[in-house]
Amino acid sequence: MINKDVVIIGGGAAGLAAAVACRDKGIEDILIIERESALGGILKQCIHDGFGLIKFQHSYTGPEYAQKYVDQVEKQEIAYLLDSMVIDITSQKVLTVVNKSGLKKYKAKSIILAMGCRERTRGAIGIPGTRPTGIYTAGVAQNLINIHNYMIGKEVVILGSGDIGLIMARRLMLEGATIKMVLELLPYGSGLPRNFNQCLSDFDIPLYLNHTVVDIKGNKRVEAITMAEVDHNGKVILSTCQEVPCDTLLLSVGLIPENELSKMAGIQLDSLTGGALVDEYGQSTVKGIFACGNVLQVHDIVDNVSLEAEHIACGVEKYLSSFLKPKNDIAIEIGEGLRYVLPQRIQYLDDTVFSFRVKKPGKKKQIVFKNDNRIIKEKSFIRVNPAEMIRIKLTSSELSDIKHLKVELN
Amino acid sequence: MKKEFICIVCPNSCRITAEYNEQQIKHIEGAQCKKGEEFIKNEIKNPLRTFVGSVKCRNGDYQLVSVKTNKPIPKKYIKQVAQKTHELVVEAPVEIGQVIISDVLGQHADLVATRKVRKKVL
Ligand SMILES: Cc1cc2nc3c(=O)[nH]c(=O)nc-3n(C[C@H](O)[C@H](O)[C@H](O)COP(=O)(O)OP(=O)(O)OC[C@H]3O[C@@H](n4cnc5c(N)ncnc54)[C@H](O)[C@@H]3O)c2cc1C
Ligand code: SF4
Numbered sequence: 285m286i287n288k289d290v291v292i293i294g295g296g297a298a299g300l301a302a303a304v305a306c307r308d309k310g311i312e313d314i315l316i317i318e319r320e321s322a323l324g325g326i327l328k329q330c331i332h333d334g335f336g337l338i339k340f341q342h343s344y345t346g347p348e349y350a351q352k353y354v355d356q357v358e359k360q361e362i363a364y365l366l367d368s369m370v371i372d373i374t375s376q377k378v379l380t381v382v383n384k385s386g387l388k389k390y391k392a393k394s395i396i397l398a399m400g401c402r403e404r405t406r407g408a409i410g411i412p413g414t415r416p417t418g419i420y421t422a423g424v425a426q427n428l429i430n431i432h433n434y435m436i437g438k439e440v441v442i443l444g445s446g447d448i449g450l451i452m453a454r455r456l457m458l459e460g461a462t463i464k465m466v467l468e469l470l471p472y473g474s475g476l477p478r479n480f481n482q483c484l485s486d487f488d489i490p491l492y493l494n495h496t497v498v499d500i501k502g503n504k505r506v507e508a509i510t511m512a513e514v515d516h517n518g519k520v521i522l523s524t525c526q527e528v529p530c531d532t533l534l535l536s537v538g539l540i541p542e543n544e545l546s547k548m549a550g551i552q553l554d555s556l557t558g559g560a561l562v563d564e565y566g567q568s569t570v571k572g573i574f575a576c577g578n579v580l581q582v583h584d585i586v587d588n589v590s591l592e593a594e595h596i597a598c599g600v601e602k603y604l605s606s607f608l609k610p611k612n613d614i615a616i617e618i619g620e621g622l623r624y625v626l627p628q629r630i631q632y633l634d635d636t637v638f639s640f641r642v643k644k645p646g647k648k649k650q651i652v653f654k655n656d657n658r659i660i661k662e663k664s665f666i667r668v669n670p671a672e673m674i675r676i677k678l679t680s681s682e683l684s685d686i687k688h689l690k691v692e693l694n
Numbered sequence: 695m696k697k698e699f700i701c702i703v704c705p706n707s708c709r710i711t712a713e714y715n716e717q718q719i720k721h722i723e724g725a726q727c728k729k730g731e732e733f734i735k736n737e738i739k740n741p742l743r744t745f746v747g748s749v750k751c752r753n754g755d756y757q758l759v760s761v762k763t764n765k766p767i768p769k770k771y772i773k774q775v776a777q778k779t780h781e782l783v784v785e786a787p788v789e790i791g792q793v794i795i796s797d798v799l800g801q802h803a804d805l806v807a808t809r810k811v812r813k814k815v816l
Contacts (some may be wrong), residue, residue: 338705431758481700
């Protein structure tokens with residue numbers, strides 16, 4: 285068994301930023317474990333730009349943003365393993381790792397979970413029909429085209445209007461495919477508004493809201509899909525069914541935090557985020573195990589992933605030097621209009637950034653933090669959108685004498 | 695006339711309303727910063743976009759090197775730049791920022807690499 289101060293599972297944006305921040309805080313004995321053959325995570329395949337505007341006031345592509353952190357990891361000589369997969373962790377923080385040289389066990393004082401997320405698949409949303417080839421999740425398609433130089437099809441229908449689907453619509457278009465349409469079940473788009481503009485409108489790709497795919501046809505390869513409108517309860521209106529010939533169906537229907545390992549360690553998960561239940565330092569219900577990035581909550585902007593990871597590194601450092609002592613234990617109450625709030629509880633009453641998403645789009649809204657009936661903080665928004673995560677900081681003085689905390693949207 | 699735009703310069707995605715005619719822009723509303731106003735001025739006269747794509751790479755640890763224009767170029771040239779990237783093959787190693795096509799289509803922007811590709815170890 286090899287002892288380590290900090291083991292980081294996953295070398296994507298979250299894991300890399302956490303590693304660099306831990307080293308900046310003076311932690312020497314760090315190990316990043318990554319199952320792929322290069323560091324960078326999902327950023328490696330996100331060759332579009334728009335990364336880094338918050339942190340660096342500059343628009344980088346995904347590989348450029350990742351390289352900034354990889355360079356830091358190399359420069360600071362932070363240890364990492366590639367082609368190595370963590371297959372088990374225990375509540376005692378013992379990790380089992382497999383790679384070509386076999387099986388190894390590590391005992392960590394602290395673990396940072398940074399495993400990212402995976403895509404919802406056709407099974408998870410249950411489209412009936414045959415099972416021909418030509419059905420891809422948008423992220424898999426992105427990987428095939430951008431990393432493996434493999435073109436996935438010629439006539440494409442995209443189901444779901446998440447960011448990856450929108451970005452792929454433009455990419456496929458410029459690579460010579462025809463994008464017939466993007467179908468979205470909800471009455472509003474689920475990606476960032478800027479992506480509707482620069483990926484669909486720019487190329488006259490039609491977007492049908494309140495529409496879905498009800499059937500897939502084809503024996504070997506997809507030959508057509510049947511699209512249909514849904515009513516305001518999400519029920520298919522049969523009279524609107526229409527066949528659309530195509531050879532490819534792309535699914536961009538959401539992401540799920542990858543928490544199989546967290547469950548093995550006995551970490552309690554939040555059914556609203558799909559990630560670990562954490563305190564304000566990203567510490568899970570198993571002391572010493574922290575989480576950040578998409579494994580904790582699905583992020584739309586990588587800058588926030590880096591910021592979250594840097595913040596939890598503060599928690600890890602305090603934990604290792606036994607300074608992480610709870611002052612209180614307040615479970616955050618989620619009020620009207622919000623899908624989730626993170627962290628789910630606060631214990632130290634230090635400066636805390638809360639992040640959350642609204643349930644549906646709205647105009648002229650306020651986010652209100654309340655201790656019983658006393659308003660602690662209020663922030664107004666011209667518009668709110670489920671696609672855009674909101675982050676609001678409360679200072680230690682604002683949190684100083686609270687007994688209870690509720691966040692709501694008015 | 696009056697039109698609503700979505701600013702694509704940053705993730706804030708501000709909805710900006712502009713009132714304008716052929717000669718001039720009379721009024722801009724809804725931009726949270728100066729860059730948004732600049733964006734609208736271009737959007738009305740000559741919309742600009744950054745091109746992103748990839749180019750085939752020989753003897754590298756990746757088969758493709760991702761590329762972008764280092765400045766936004768007129769939107770109407772985006773498809774032509776994409777066409778150019780399909781015709782090219784570069785040789786590894788490639789560094790981030792390395793110029794792949796200088797002054798692409800005479801639009802005062804270079805097509806540069808955005809991925810580091812090492813030479814493949816055989
Ligand atoms: C397609 C797409 C487009 C996006 N576009 C933008 C954008 O335009 N602008 C923007 O700011 N943000 C964007 N984002 C968001 C942002 O890039 C991501 O949220 C961020 O990169 C996620 O980082 P992460 O480290 O949490 O996850 P990941 O990058 O997924 O990293 C997780 C890593 O953990 C590894 N791993 C998982 N399990 C194990 C295990 N058991 N053992 C070892 N290793 C393991 C994985 O291999 C992976 O490398 C986009 C995201 C996606 C998916
Ligand atoms: S106007 Fe400014 S803040 Fe708003 S989206 Fe454009 S660049 Fe961002």
